[in-house]
Amino acid sequence: MESESNIGKKFDLEDRTFDFANNCKGFLKQIEKNIHNVEYYKQLIRSSGSVAANFIEANESFSRNDFSHRVKICRKEAKESRLWLRLIDINEQLAASRDVLIQEATELMRIFGAILEKTKNTN
Template identity: 35%
Template sequence: MSGKKFDLENRLVDFAANIVMFCKDLPRDITGEYYGNQLLRSGGSAALNFGEAQGTNSDRDYINKAGLSLKELKESRVNLKILTKVHYGNPNKIQELLDEVEQLIKIMATIIKNKQ
C-alpha cells in the first residue's frame, strides 16, 4: 500500500470520527435525529467504501467503490450545508467539517479520474 492511500484512508477515518463526535452534540429533536443519523451513515460510509476499494482486483471495481465513497462525501457535504442553514450544531465545527469534506471530494474525484 502506498503512503498516499494510507494517508487518505486516515483522513477518511478521521472525518468519520469527527462526524460521530459532531452528531453526538446535535439537538435530540426530530431534525437533529434525522439529519444526524443521515450524516452518521454517509460520513462513515465514505471511509468504509474506500476501504473496500483498496481490496479490489480491477480498476473497474476500484472506480465503482471509490465512486460510492465520493457519492457519500457529497451527501455529507449537502447535509452539513442544510444543518448550517437551519443553525443546527456548532457553526465552527460545521465549517471545519465542510472544509475537510470539500478537500476529500476533490481528492477522491481526482483519484477516480486518474484511474479511468
C-alpha cells in the same frame, strides 16, 4: 508492486476518511436532538462512515473497475455528507466546527474526483 511513497499515501487517505467519519460523530454528539436533526443525524452517520468503508473496499478491490466504482461511491457519500452537515440546525457555537467538516467533505470529494480522473486516464 507499489512504491513506498504510494503505500503511505494510500493509508493516509484511509486515516483521513476514518477521521472524517469519527469527527462527524463527535460533532453530532454536540447538536440539539430536535425532530429535524434526528433524521439528519442518522443520514450523516451513515454517509460519513460510508466514505471510510468504501475507501477501504477500494483499496482491497480486485479490478480497476471495482476500484473506480468504490471511489465513485466515496465521492457520492462525501457529497451527501456535506448536504446533511449543511441541513443540520446548529447554534452559533457549533458553526466553526460544522464549517471545518463541510470543508473536509469538499476536499475529499475533490480528492476522489482526481483519483477517478487519474484512473480514467491510465486506462
